[in-house]
Amino acid sequence: MANMEREDGVTRDELVQRVALMEAMIAEGRRSTARWGWIFVMWGLVYFVAIGWSFYLPYKYWAWPVCAGIAIAAGIVVKVRQKRAGNLIGNIRSRSIESVWQGMGTAIMLYVATAIASHHAGSPAYVAAILFFIGLAHAISAMILRWAVQAAVAAIWWISGCAVFFVTSDQSVVIFLVASFFGMILFGLYAMWLERRRAAGMVQAHA
Amino acid sequence: MPEMPELDPVVHGKLRLAVLSLLVGVEEADFTWLRDKTGSTDGNLGAQMLKLEEAGYVAMQKRFAGRKPQTLYRMTPAGRKALGKYVAALKELLGAAL
Numbered sequence: 001m002a003n004m005e006r007e008d009g010v011t012r013d014e015l016v017q018r019v020a021l022m023e024a025m026i027a028e029g030r031r032s033t034a035r036w037g038w039i040f041v042m043w044g045l046v047y048f049v050a051i052g053w054s055f056y057l058p059y060k061y062w063a064w065p066v067c068a069g070i071a072i073a074a075g076i077v078v079k080v081r082q083k084r085a086g087n088l089i090g091n092i093r094s095r096s097i098e099s100v101w102q103g104m105g106t107a108i109m110l111y112v113a114t115a116i117a118s119h120h121a122g123s124p125a126y127v128a129a130i131l132f133f134i135g136l137a138h139a140i141s142a143m144i145l146r147w148a149v150q151a152a153v154a155a156i157w158w159i160s161g162c163a164v165f166f167v168t169s170d171q172s173v174v175i176f177l178v179a180s181f182f183g184m185i186l187f188g189l190y191a192m193w194l195e196r197r198r199a200a201g202m203v204q205a206h207a
Numbered sequence: 208m209p210e211m212p213e214l215d216p217v218v219h220g221k222l223r224l225a226v227l228s229l230l231v232g233v234e235e236a237d238f239t240w241l242r243d244k245t246g247s248t249d250g251n252l253g254a255q256m257l258k259l260e261e262a263g264y265v266a267m268q269k270r271f272a273g274r275k276p277q278t279l280y281r282m283t284p285a286g287r288k289a290l291g292k293y294v295a296a297l298k299e300l301l302g303a304a305l
Contacts, residue, residue, distance in 0.1 A: 010214065015301055021221065022228045022294075028244050029232030084272040091233045 029091065035195050039075060040188025046071045047180040051173060064112065072105075097141050104137035124164045127172040131161035131179060138183065149190065156183045212296035217262045218289050222247055222255045227290050230265065230282040238278040256280065264289055 046067045053063035108130060115121040135157030142150035160179035164172040218224055225245045230236060242252050259265040264286030268279045282290075 010219075012301070015297055018219070018221075018224060019297060019301070021225055025225045025228035025244070026232055029229040029236075084275055095234075 035192075037188045037191030037193075037195050040184045040191060042071055042074065042188075044180045044184025044188060047184065048177060051177060061116075068109070093144060096144055100137050100140045100144075104133055108133050122169055124167060124169060124172040127169075127176055128161045128164045131157050131164065131176065134179075134183070135161060150187070153183045153187045212299050214296055214300075215289055215293050217258060217264065218293040220255065220258070222251065223259055224293075226252075226255065226259065226280075227264065227282065227286060230280060231287065231290060235268075235279045235281040238280070241280065259286070262286075262289070 050063045050067035053067070054060040057063070111129065111133070112121065115126055120126060135154045138150055138157060139154035142148070142154055157179055160175050160183075164175050167175065218227060222245060226241055229241060229244055238252070238256075241256075242249060245252065247255075256265065256267070260267055262285075263283055265280045266283050268281075270277055270279065
């Protein structure tokens with residue numbers, strides 16, 4: 001009964017081929033075409049530039065609004081261009097992850113703006129909260145994607161968040177920069193490398 | 208002998224099945240994305256999409272992204288139901304053949 005033919009001429013082999021086709025196409029549909037590794041690299045660099053500006057350049061209060069504003073604008077421009085090119089195909093998983101990061105970004109912006117306006121910014125606890133926010137977004141993404149590398153990145157942010165409670169304000173900035181380097185820049189570069197391999201069809205996509 | 212289930216001929220077509228399987232995992236998809244993923248030609252894909260539209264399995268929407276026209280497709284509830292029935296029929300048929 002290995003290759004029984006039905007009355008309509010459909011064979012078992014044909015049915016098996018259809019199953020394989022469906023499996024392959026469903027996997028393709030779930031694979032996000034979005035390239036997001038650069039976003040982590042960009043935001044990691046933004047943290048370095050903004051902190052450097054606020055320490056060593058004039059108009060230090062403009063450092064974060066200007067740097068963050070440029071990064072947000074760049075993100076929007078790239079997303080609009082990807083959408084226009086028809087390369088941005090949304091599925092539930094990619095939308096979930098995007099929502100987590102958008103929510104986290106909005107929360108941090110509100111938190112930082114309110115803390116600066118009320119003169120509560122700068123303390124280790126203030127920095128710790130930001131580290132925990134970012135760690136939380138990484139952790140949720142890691143759980144959605146079941147991705148151990150991103151879970152490790154979340155751990156870096158959370159451990160850094162715990163550590164800043166035991167150091168001075170200046171040291172907390174150093175910890176923040178170290179976390180940014182490993183948890184944003186290096187992670188983003190790794191993600192970009194994976195995306196290149198994925199584009200070449202060498203690895204299974206994470207998002 | 209129990210009656211063998213029927214396979215929906217609209218779903219069973221190779222390219223149409225590929226398109227439905229792609230659309231089941233996304234909210235909507237551009238024509239060019241579907242063409243690239245399935246490796247088909249514009250003409251063939253256009254003809255098969257028309258058949259799926261006529262069957263009520265996909266819905267088409269034309270819009271402009273900037274100045275560029277886009278043709279977007281999304282799966283309808285009827286399309287999901289048809290694909291589900293097709294998968295159930297496949298399972299039954301393959302189960303019977305094993």
